Amino acid sequence: MVEGQTAVQQQPQQQPPAGAASNTASSSTAMSATGTGTGVGSTGSPGNVTPNTQLQTAGSGSGSGSPTTGWNTSDQASNANNSTANNNNNNNTANNNNNNNNNNEPDPKTNLIVNYLPQTMSQDEIRSLFVSFGEVESCKLIRDKVTGQSLGYGFVNYVKQEDAEKAINALNGLRLQNKTIKVSIARPSSESIKGANLYVSGLPKNMTQSDLESLFSPYGKIITSRILCDNITGLSKGVGFIRFDQRFEADRAIKELNGTTPKNSTEPITVKFANNPSSNKNSMQPLAAYIAPQNTRGGRAFPTNAAAGAAAAAAAAAIHPNAGRYSSVISRYSPLTSDLITNGMIQGNTIASSGWCIFVYNLAPETEENVLWQLFGPFGAVQSVKVIRDLQSNKCKGFGFVTMTNYEEAVLAIQSLNGYTLGNRVLQLAAVVNANAAAAALAANGLVLHNHRQNNQNNISSSISTSNNPHGKYANHNNSSSNNRQHNTNNNSHSSSSSNTSKQQQQQQRLQSTTQSNKQQSMPPPKRSSNNTSSVAAVAVSNGDAGSSTGNGAAASSSSASSSSNILKTSTKFIYNKPQNQFELLQQQLQLQQEFAQFLTNVASSAVGSGSSSAANTSAGTGGSVGSHGSQRNGLGGGGALGMGMGMGLGLGMAANGSSSGAGSGNKNMPSWSNWFF
DNA sequence: TGGTATT
Numbered sequence: 001m002v003e004g005q006t007a008v009q010q011q012p013q014q015q016p017p018a019g020a021a022s023n024t025a026s027s028s029t030a031m032s033a034t035g036t037g038t039g040v041g042s043t044g045s046p047g048n049v050t051p052n053t054q055l056q057t058a059g060s061g062s063g064s065g066s067p068t069t070g071w072n073t074s075d076q077a078s079n080a081n082n083s084t085a086n087n088n089n090n091n092n093t094a095n096n097n098n099n100n101n102n103n104n105e106p107d108p109k110t111n112l113i114v115n116y117l118p119q120t121m122s123q124d125e126i127r128s129l130f131v132s133f134g135e136v137e138s139c140k141l142i143r144d145k146v147t148g149q150s151l152g153y154g155f156v157n158y159v160k161q162e163d164a165e166k167a168i169n170a171l172n173g174l175r176l177q178n179k180t181i182k183v184s185i186a187r188p189s190s191e192s193i194k195g196a197n198l199y200v201s202g203l204p205k206n207m208t209q210s211d212l213e214s215l216f217s218p219y220g221k222i223i224t225s226r227i228l229c230d231n232i233t234g235l236s237k238g239v240g241f242i243r244f245d246q247r248f249e250a251d252r253a254i255k256e257l258n259g260t261t262p263k264n265s266t267e268p269i270t271v272k273f274a275n276n277p278s279s280n281k282n283s284m285q286p287l288a289a290y291i292a293p294q295n296t297r298g299g300r301a302f303p304t305n306a307a308a309g310a311a312a313a314a315a316a317a318a319i320h321p322n323a324g325r326y327s328s329v330i331s332r333y334s335p336l337t338s339d340l341i342t343n344g345m346i347q348g349n350t351i352a353s354s355g356w357c358i359f360v361y362n363l364a365p366e367t368e369e370n371v372l373w374q375l376f377g378p379f380g381a382v383q384s385v386k387v388i389r390d391l392q393s394n395k396c397k398g399f400g401f402v403t404m405t406n407y408e409e410a411v412l413a414i415q416s417l418n419g420y421t422l423g424n425r426v427l428q429l430a431a432v433v434n435a436n437a438a439a440a441a442l443a444a445n446g447l448v449l450h451n452h453r454q455n456n457q458n459n460i461s462s463s464i465s466t467s468n469n470p471h472g473k474y475a476n477h478n479n480s481s482s483n484n485r486q487h488n489t490n491n492n493s494h495s496s497s498s499s500n501t502s503k504q505q506q507q508q509q510r511l512q513s514t515t516q517s518n519k520q521q522s523m524p525p526p527k528r529s530s531n532n533t534s535s536v537a538a539v540a541v542s543n544g545d546a547g548s549s550t551g552n553g554a555a556a557s558s559s560s561a562s563s564s565s566n567i568l569k570t571s572t573k574f575i576y577n578k579p580q581n582q583f584e585l586l587q588q589q590l591q592l593q594q595e596f597a598q599f600l601t602n603v604a605s606s607a608v609g610s611g612s613s614s615a616a617n618t619s620a621g622t623g624g625s626v627g628s629h630g631s632q633r634n635g636l637g638g639g640g641a642l643g644m645g646m647g648m649g650l651g652l653g654m655a656a657n658g659s660s661s662g663a664g665s666g667n668k669n670m671p672s673w674s675n676w677f678f
Numbered sequence: 679t680g681g682t683a684t685t
Contacts (some may be wrong), residue, residue, distance in 0.1 A: 118681095138685090142684080144682090152682050153683055154685080155684075157685095182681095187683090187684070189685070193684065201679085223683070228680070240679095275680095276682080277680075
């Protein structure tokens with residue numbers, strides 16, 4: 001027993017089988033109902049509950065080789081003991097829990113194991129993510145008994161097997177922050193599957209993951225495998241891991257392989273049981289872990305932005321021929337990677353761990369969060385998405401927000417996605433802002449983005465198989481591409497040695513699967529707009545390098561939509577010089593808030609007017625008040641001004657949502673803007 | 679010696 005919380009938050013919602021789209025909607029309804037039920041809560045509390053772990057990881061990690069990006073969980077066919085030909089597997093079946101020891105019915109596969117969760121993701125967030133696909137019977141995040149830290153995995157048990165399958169198809173391979181989660185059927189719990197992980201060293205440096213699996217597969221069913229690679233060079237370190245399904249299989253592999261010399265190698269390998277991670281020195285320093293939970297491997301926080309940017313560029317190029325020309329943007333200044341942070345000049349709740357907020361405009365009323373996940377996911381780590389909805393109709397008001405971890409990826413995403421047709425609409429504008437600044441601006445605009453839910457339905461998965469093993473019943477390490485493509489491309493190595501090239505391939509595969517999933521959800525894939533009724537105003541709003549404050553604005557095409565050209569004019573103001581100190585940064589942020597507030601006012605009102613059918617007077621109304629509040633915050637006076645702006649924003653937001661006041665809850669409940677923003 | 683895989 002690791003963590004006590006039982007997961008089930010009774011929120012019985014009958015989800016239509018169609019899954020994605022409508023599920024999101026109903027879940028949204030439920031949550032806002034909860035909020036308004038408590039009166040004040042509509043604004044404050046839900047926002048705090050769901051989101052706040054999202055915005056921690058400023059570092060990319062996306063370039064770190066992410067070996068096992070794609071997973072196949074859809075082959076759950078045959079039995080578990082295929083390749084091993086042993087008898088001990090009685091153990092396995094005997095321990096198969098509860099349900100059906102005495103009949104021939106297959107095990108209900110409702111229980112999922114979710115691996116590689118972001119460190120900061122809470123149980124509630126996990127639940128909110130998975131409940132989009134159906135009623136969740138229980139959800140549990142596994143935590144360290146002593147420190148309480150997430151161990152990075154958990155379980156989600158659905159009521160219905162079909163919902164579990166939907167969740168796998170939609171969420172397996174999803175990038176969340178700096179991780180790519182894996183979602184697969186949980187094997188029945190039993191003692192026999194514990195301690196089945198092996199550490200292998202002395203591997204020839206040219207051995208691939210596929211080679212490694214071939215070496216070990218004669219001894220049992222492999223659940224996961226990995227070859228560790230140098231972060232910089234990407235070359236194999238000659239050590240790796242093999243997790244078998246059953247402990248006895250691991251035992252057998254040790255006996256048979258330890259000390260042997262693989263073919264084409266000169267050195268014998270060492271095979272032994274892997275350390276339990278909790279027995280590492282990490283656990284000896286729980287305090288340190290508390291202080292810096294994200295960066296225990298210092299130096300990895302921001303190592304690969306360039307690589308990630310390159311990969312994203314490749315992905316972007318796949319759907320946007322001109323994307324490459326924005327690659328210069330990669331080198332632009334980003335507060336998240338700035339030396340201001342690394343020098344400790346700027347810390348705490350100002351800009352660190354915020355992410356980059358992308359404003360997406362001209363969404364159709366029926367737009368769901370999953371669309372945003374699918375659109376932006378291929379470009380990099382998406383922390384959160386939000387569709388702004390009319391409270392009455394629950395329809396999208398015509399715009400939404402996406403927060404991405406890495407500036408470069410965010411910029412590439414908007415460069416690429418602007419001007420694409422989504423449904424019968426053209427995504428007219430996206431702007432990237434520091435999420436903190438965006439939060440303030442939005443708050444001033446009466447848009448308090450609470451109730452954020454992670455309705456990620458990103459049917460991402462690269463089609464890279466880890467294995468040429470027979471597909472066992474729980475052979476969840478195999479890769480499946482999204483949505484029912486049952487077969488794998490076997491023998492593709494995707495070990496941690498994956499180079500930039502393979503990462504790019506993965507990105508492109510993501511794009512493909514994104515496109516495909518769009519189709520499958522009756523949402524047309526993004527297409528380049530062929531008419532010029534669309535405006536393309538991709539604006540990187542940031543502390544852009546002065547000299548190179550390049551032509552983001554120039555990306556805007558001329559447009560017949562007047563609102564768009566207004567947007568363009570406004571948004572070009574959002575490019576700032578690199579701040580030289582914290583004061584300047586604060587100044588810029590405040591200024592940006594004001595600008596952005598006005599910008600949002602324009603956009604939101606035009607969104608309401610031209611776009612959706614929703615009434616949404618709230619936007620207009622609060623928009624009006626924005627100006628005044630914005631102008632009151634002229635004194636770029638640092639923290640005090642910031643706090644004030646936030647308080648006002650909260651008040652407005654609550655009013656806008658028609659809930660009772662209680663703006664006083666403001667700062668206390670909001671340890672940082674990023675936390676309440678999404 | 680992992681991107682903490684069995685509650």
